[in-house]
Amino acid sequence: MIFGFVLVYALISFANHLCFRTYGLDLGLYTNAMYDYAHGSMANMDMIWDTKELALADHFDLYLILFSPLVYLFGSWTLLVIQIAAILVGAKGVHTYFKDQPRIALFATFFFMSYFGVFSALSYDYHSNVIGAMAVPWLFYFAREKRFVATLLVLIFIWIGKENMGFWMTFVMLGLALVYRKDRKSSLILLGFSFASFCYFMLVIKVLMPSLSVEGEYLHFAYESLGESMSEAFIHLITHPIDSLEIFFTNHLPNSRFDGVKAESHIILLISGVVILIRRPAYLLMLAPIYFQKFFHDQPMTWSTGAQYSIEFAPILAIGVFEIIRGIEVEKRKKYSLWGVAILSLVCTFRVCDQPFDHVEESNIQFYKGRHYSRDYNIAAVSEAIEMIPDEAAVCAQNPYLPHVALRDNVFMFPYIKSAKYILVSSKEYPFPLQTEELTLEIERLKADTEWTLSFEKDGVYLFQSTTD
Numbered sequence: 226m227i228f229g230f231v232l233v234y235a236l237i238s239f240a241n242h243l244c245f246r247t248y249g250l251d252l253g254l255y256t257n258a259m260y261d262y263a264h265g266s267m268a269n270m271d272m273i274w275d276t277k278e279l280a281l282a283d284h285f286d287l288y289l290i291l292f293s294p295l296v297y298l299f300g301s302w303t304l305l306v307i308q309i310a311a312i313l314v315g316a317k318g319v320h321t322y323f324k325d326q327p328r329i330a331l332f333a334t335f336f337f338m339s340y341f342g343v344f345s346a347l348s349y350d351y352h353s354n355v356i357g358a359m360a361v362p363w364l365f366y367f368a369r370e371k372r373f374v375a376t377l378l379v380l381i382f383i384w385i386g387k388e389n390m391g392f393w394m395t396f397v398m399l400g401l402a403l404v405y406r407k408d409r410k411s412s413l414i415l416l417g418f419s420f421a422s423f424c425y426f427m428l429v430i431k432v433l434m435p436s437l438s439v440e441g442e443y444l445h446f447a448y449e450s451l452g453e454s455m456s457e458a459f460i461h462l463i464t465h466p467i468d469s470l471e472i473f474f475t476n477h478l479p480n481s482r483f484d485g486v487k488a489e490s491h492i493i494l495l496i497s498g499v500v501i502l503i504r505r506p507a508y509l510l511m512l513a514p515i516y517f518q519k520f521f522h523d524q525p526m527t528w529s530t531g532a533q534y535s536i537e538f539a540p541i542l543a544i545g546v547f548e549i550i551r552g553i554e555v556e557k558r559k560k561y562s563l564w565g566v567a568i569l570s571l572v573c574t575f576r577v578c579d580q581p582f583d584h585v586e587e588s589n590i591q592f593y594k595g596r597h598y599s600r601d602y603n604i605a606a607v608s609e610a611i612e613m614i615p616d617e618a619a620v621c622a623q624n625p626y627l628p629h630v631a632l633r634d635n636v637f638m639f640p641y642i643k644s645a646k647y648i649l650v651s652s653k654e655y656p657f658p659l660q661t662e663e664l665t666l667e668i669e670r671l672k673a674d675t676e677w678t679l680s681f682e683k684d685g686v687y688l689f690q691s692t693t694d
Contacts, residue, residue: 271635329551332563345577
C-alpha cells in the first residue's frame, strides 16, 4: 500500500515539475529562499516585489532555513521531495497511534494517505503548512502516551512552519485537553501548551513579523469581510452572527463566478468525515481555526478543495474519526463503519480529481491521464534554453520556469526584469501576472530592444541575453 501511494504522489508532484507545472509562486520563491539561507544570507522577496522585504516578514517560515542544506543534494526538487517524505512520516504517525488495533491502523492510514486534501496539496507546488500538518499525528500519539517533552518538541516544530500554525495549535491543544479532561495533570499540561501556542502566535504576528517588515506591520490579514484587523474580525463574529454565517457559507465577493465554491468544499468535507466528528466535539474544536481561515478569507482559491487549503483536515480526521469507530462495540457495525468511511473518503478524492469544480487544475492532479505528462507546446525547448543560462547569471523567467532557475543569487519573475542578464519566456505558456495580449507585446518589445539579443528561439520559447555588461 505504501509503495503504491508513494508512486502516485511522485507521479503527481514530480511529473508536474518536469512539465513546468510548478510555479514561481510559491515553489520558485521558496527554493530561492533556501538557496539564500544555505549561502548564509537572509532571503527576501526581490523575486516579485520592488522592495527588499524579508521573506520572514511575508511568512514566518523557519522550515526553509532548517531544510536549506538539502538543496545541495536535491536541487530544485528539494521541497517536493521533502513534502512527499513528510506525508509518509504523517502516515507512519497515524499507523503508530492505532498500532494496538492493526485493522483500524490499516484503515486509518489508508484514509489519511488517500484523503483529497493530500492529493490537492501535492498537485500544487510545496507549502510548509503541509509539513506542519504531517507532524500532528505524532502530537496526538505523544500526548496520549503522556510523553510531554516529546509533545512539546513536536509542538514547537509545528509552530515554526508558518505564522498561523501557533493559532491552529492553540485549538488543537485545547481540544486534546478536553479529550483527556478526566486526567487532571495531562489536561493542565495540554492547556498550558495551548496557552503557549497562542502566545507564540501573538509574538510572531504582533512583534517579530512587523519588526522585519518594511511597512512595519503584519502583511497577511486577508479577512476584509469581517474587518481590518483581528480584533475587528472577532468583534464582528460576536456582534453579527447571522451575517458571519452568511459569509461562511456563501460567496461574499461581487463576482458570481465563485458561487458554489464554498458549498462544494463544505459538502466534500462533511462527506469525507467531518460529520462524524459531531460525536466528539473536541475534534471539531481543533478544526475551528482551519474553517475560519478557509471560508472567511478574501481569496476564493482558499475556499476551494484545491491546493494546500484542506491539508489540516487530514490528520485531525484520521485520528478523530477512527477514534470514534474504535469505540464501536458491535463488531459488525465497526467493520461496516471502517469500510464506509474509507470508501466515502475515496469517493471525495475521485470527485476532486476527476470533476473539479473550481481552483483545481485537472492536468495537475489527474495522474491517470496522458495529458498530465505532457504540455500543449514543446517543453524540451525550455530545457534547452535553461541549459544555456550560466549558473551564476541573474535571470528573469516566466512563472512556471522560476523553480528551475531559482538556485542563484538573483532571479525575478517576468516581466520584472530588474538586474537580469537573461530572460526566459514562452508565448505559449500561461502569462501570469500578465494577460495574453500583454505577454505578446512584451516579447515583441524585447525583440526590438537593442539592449537585448535573442540567443534562442524555438517553438514559441525565447531566451534573451543582455547586450550590456
